[in-house]
Amino acid sequence: MTKDFSNPRKLGFLRVIQVLFAFNVVFTISLLVFLIKGYYEITFSTLLDLANLVFDGIAFWLIWKRKRFTRAFVIGFSLFNIFAGVLYDLIMGTFDPVGHVFASINDIVLLVYFLTSRRVKAVLVQPFSEEMRQSAAAQDANYYQPKTWPFWRNLIIYFCVFSVVGHWMEAGYCTLIRFGLIPGIYDPNSQIWSDWLYPFLVYGFGAAACVLLLFPVKNFLQKHLKSTAAALIISFVINALVCTLIELIMGLMLNQPRPDGSLPLWDYRDMFCNFMGQVCLQNAVAFGFVATLMTWVIYPGLEGLIAKVSKEVMNIVFIAVVVIFGILFFLYCINFPLPDIRPSDPDAFDLSAAIKV
Numbered sequence: 001m002t003k004d005f006s007n008p009r010k011l012g013f014l015r016v017i018q019v020l021f022a023f024n025v026v027f028t029i030s031l032l033v034f035l036i037k038g039y040y041e042i043t044f045s046t047l048l049d050l051a052n053l054v055f056d057g058i059a060f061w062l063i064w065k066r067k068r069f070t071r072a073f074v075i076g077f078s079l080f081n082i083f084a085g086v087l088y089d090l091i092m093g094t095f096d097p098v099g100h101v102f103a104s105i106n107d108i109v110l111l112v113y114f115l116t117s118r119r120v121k122a123v124l125v126q127p128f129s130e131e132m133r134q135s136a137a138a139q140d141a142n143y144y145q146p147k148t149w150p151f152w153r154n155l156i157i158y159f160c161v162f163s164v165v166g167h168w169m170e171a172g173y174c175t176l177i178r179f180g181l182i183p184g185i186y187d188p189n190s191q192i193w194s195d196w197l198y199p200f201l202v203y204g205f206g207a208a209a210c211v212l213l214l215f216p217v218k219n220f221l222q223k224h225l226k227s228t229a230a231a232l233i234i235s236f237v238i239n240a241l242v243c244t245l246i247e248l249i250m251g252l253m254l255n256q257p258r259p260d261g262s263l264p265l266w267d268y269r270d271m272f273c274n275f276m277g278q279v280c281l282q283n284a285v286a287f288g289f290v291a292t293l294m295t296w297v298i299y300p301g302l303e304g305l306i307a308k309v310s311k312e313v314m315n316i317v318f319i320a321v322v323v324i325f326g327i328l329f330f331l332y333c334i335n336f337p338l339p340d341i342r343p344s345d346p347d348a349f350d351l352s353a354a355i356k357v
Helices: 013-034 044-064 069-092 097-103 105-116 118-123 130-143 149-178 201-224 228-254 281-307 311-333 351-356
Strands: none
Touching: 013 044, 013 105, 013 118, 044 069, 069 097, 069 105, 069 118, 069 228, 097 105, 105 118, 130 281, 149 201, 149 281, 149 311, 201 228, 201 281, 228 281
16 A cells, blocks of 8 residues: 655654754754853854754744755755865865764765655645745846946945955955864955955955846846756856956966965965965855855845835935045055155144045
């Protein structure tokens, strides 16, 4: 007699997995109250475990709602956990196949179960609303209106804002390297550790590239692919390749070797899977993640928020942002020392007086 797996109330082992997801989230978060700052160390494994709490919470909700996407989500995240661990161990030179199999046993069990279970295929059948998906895709497409003033106004605002925010992002990324959470190099004397409002124009141009180039690509993929997951994955790959190509071009133009062979701005020759020391796999993945987050979440979200604000208010915001950016740019990026004035002289330059003028 063939067993019926279609009853949505009977989840079998899937119910056990759902309960374990919920228990892990509640129990682990409860234990965090016992951690005292300065008495614990955050490692890559810790970050991965915290990311898995988010995964467990989402997976619990997807199973509860019987969403068809649950299967792809669990399989995808299980593969991510397995390969992220392998990649990290390879980069650090500590890869142990047997040890990694035991460390990944939970993900392997989830992967095998969701790949082979007939109950998963029979019970998790509720789709995300196709109508809502198409509506969201159409709304995103409406944001790309390069023949209108609001489009370029907002783009200039993004350029100015993300030139500064990108500075903070790079500082955060280098902080992870500094504390050994991810491999890489950083310059302790770099300007990223001071002058926190210093605009890094490369990130402003990066934000503009996401809006002008990568966002239309994302819309095209959403329009022509029925699977959102497939569109997201292809978009990520394209974003990573484009950003890495930009970094490579910048490196070949501005990061040429010194006479002693060292690279002046950045040097990835000791990084895993690098090319000429100018680009590496780790940064390509990071760029792809940030660009995908920008094109899929941040930019549409910001456009949706701005659409709720009157044009007059946004024009005022635009003026304020441009003026503030101009102050920062000329204060930090363009400096012409006056003759016969020493930088150490406290009376060398009265900034407040200059502003009053």
